Amino acid sequence: MVLLTVVVIVAVLYRLVGSSLAWYDEVAAILLAWITYYGSALAALRRRHIGFDSVLLSIPMPIRMGAVAFAEIVTAGFFLLLAWAGFVVMSILGGMSLVSITWVPVSFTQSVIPIGAVLFLICQALSLPGYWRACARGISLEHAEIEEEVESEMKKAGNA
Numbered sequence: 001m002v003l004l005t006v007v008v009i010v011a012v013l014y015r016l017v018g019s020s021l022a023w024y025d026e027v028a029a030i031l032l033a034w035i036t037y038y039g040s041a042l043a044a045l046r047r048r049h050i051g052f053d054s055v056l057l058s059i060p061m062p063i064r065m066g067a068v069a070f071a072e073i074v075t076a077g078f079f080l081l082l083a084w085a086g087f088v089v090m091s092i093l094g095g096m097s098l099v100s101i102t103w104v105p106v107s108f109t110q111s112v113i114p115i116g117a118v119l120f121l122i123c124q125a126l127s128l129p130g131y132w133r134a135c136a137r138g139i140s141l142e143h144a145e146i147e148e149e150v151e152s153e154m155k156k157a158g159n160a
Contacts, residue, residue, distance in 0.1 A: 001035055003031060004028060004031040004032060004035060007024065007028055007031065008028060010024075011024040011028070020056050022100045023098075023100035023101050026099060026100045026101070027096055027100075030109045033109075033112060033114065034112045034116075036111045037113070037115070037116025037119075037120075038119065040116065040120055041116060041119035041122075041123045042123070044120050044123040044124045044127065045123035045124075045126060045127050046127070047127050047130075047131050047141050048145070050140070051122070051140045051141070051142075053064050053140040053141055053143070054067070054140065054142070056135065057061060057135070057138055057140055059099075061136075063151045064135060064136075065132075065135065065136060067133075068131075068135050072084065072124070072128060077120060077121050079118075079121050079124070080117075080121065081106075082114075082117040083113075083114040083117035083121070084114075084118075085113065086110065086112075086113025086114030086115075086117060087114050088109075089110050089113060090107045090111060090113075090114070090126055091105040091107075091138045093110055094107055097144050106126065114149060
């Protein structure tokens with residue numbers, strides 16, 4: 001994220017002085033995609049991706065855990081498919097290079113697809129036991145996150 005910010009600021013400064021960087025648009029788009037894929041894996045590890053805990057927790061207990069298992073299987077299936085598609089994309093774009101930076105292979109820039117998908121799967125699997133226990137106990141991750149933020153802000157206010 002820092003690198004993307006630096007690239008954008010440098011490009012803006014160049015434009016302010018009447019020049020431009022030929023590689024800026026391509027590099028910024030690639031960095032944004034990388035941040036998105038790797039950020040989604042981090043969100044999966046922390047179970048911070050979009051979800052509806054309230055709806056899930058309103059389901060009666062035996063069915064709730066089946067719904068959790070079903071959602072996990074569907075999610076894993078999607079990311080397995082995404083990883084496979086990423087490898088296909090990399091093989092198709094194998095001999096190509098970026099337009100503005102010809103020494104960078106496109107397959108390198110597109111490697112984020114399978115790598116990000118596999119990282120997401122790993123992070124989802126690592127966070128599953130805690131999520132499973134929380135769902136079984138009826139604990140909302142959304143509410144826990146809100147309570148954590150409130151406690152943090154209360155501590156800051158108390159120290160101010």
